[in-house]
Amino acid sequence: MKYLVLFGPPGSGKGTQSENIIKKYGYAHISTGDVLRAEMANQTELGKTAKGYIDAGQLVPDDLIIDMLAKTMDGYTEAKGIIFDGFPRTVAQAKALKEMLGKRGSDVTVMINLQVDNDELVKRLLERGKISGRSDDNLETITKRLETYNTQTAPVIDFYKEDGKLENIQGVGSIDDIFAAISKVIDSKA
Numbered sequence: 001m002k003y004l005v006l007f008g009p010p011g012s013g014k015g016t017q018s019e020n021i022i023k024k025y026g027y028a029h030i031s032t033g034d035v036l037r038a039e040m041a042n043q044t045e046l047g048k049t050a051k052g053y054i055d056a057g058q059l060v061p062d063d064l065i066i067d068m069l070a071k072t073m074d075g076y077t078e079a080k081g082i083i084f085d086g087f088p089r090t091v092a093q094a095k096a097l098k099e100m101l102g103k104r105g106s107d108v109t110v111m112i113n114l115q116v117d118n119d120e121l122v123k124r125l126l127e128r129g130k131i132s133g134r135s136d137d138n139l140e141t142i143t144k145r146l147e148t149y150n151t152q153t154a155p156v157i158d159f160y161k162e163d164g165k166l167e168n169i170q171g172v173g174s175i176d177d178i179f180a181a182i183s184k185v186i187d188s189k190a
Ligand code: ADP
Pocket: 009, 010, 011, 032, 033, 034, 036, 053, 054, 057, 058, 059, 060, 061, 065, 085, 086, 087, 088, 089, 090, 093, 136, 145
């Protein structure tokens, strides 16, 4: 089974490109953001706790996320591949993922890092906020999320670089061109 980490700052296009990967490769998709939004909509204990962090542009604590991810992953033992979208977001999460996959006798196949500059991200997220209805797509929370990304999430890039899994992809340009670059990387890991 292929294990693909789709990585990048908020607004870098992880969700859009995940859809393309699902269509072409038939991989399963785990988005921690989507799982959290479902928990919030259902007003579960986890959802209620998560909302405070999410609306403040902060990360939900590692132990809650790792536990949630492990449970979600148990449901995917048959897939051809799994796309991790929005996870790992801290080095601790990256280490936990390595351990979880190690128990399956496996490891992350590749980490695809979508690179997009800050001004473009703010522009995209504000645009998305007009239609997404997401409580975290407003300028104040967006600014905080990008700050959180730079301090807590960007170090994950070095973790995968040292692990020999990092592939950088330019996340600006046409969606099709970016997807072509992603496909090339996935195909090279057959
Ligand atoms: P985006 O990529 O646009 O920031 P997501 O939908 O991936 O959006 O995540 C929304 C919010 O959910 C994040 O800002 C964060 O608060 C929380 N979240 C999602 N995934 C994680 C994670 N792996 N660890 C901690 N918090 C997370």
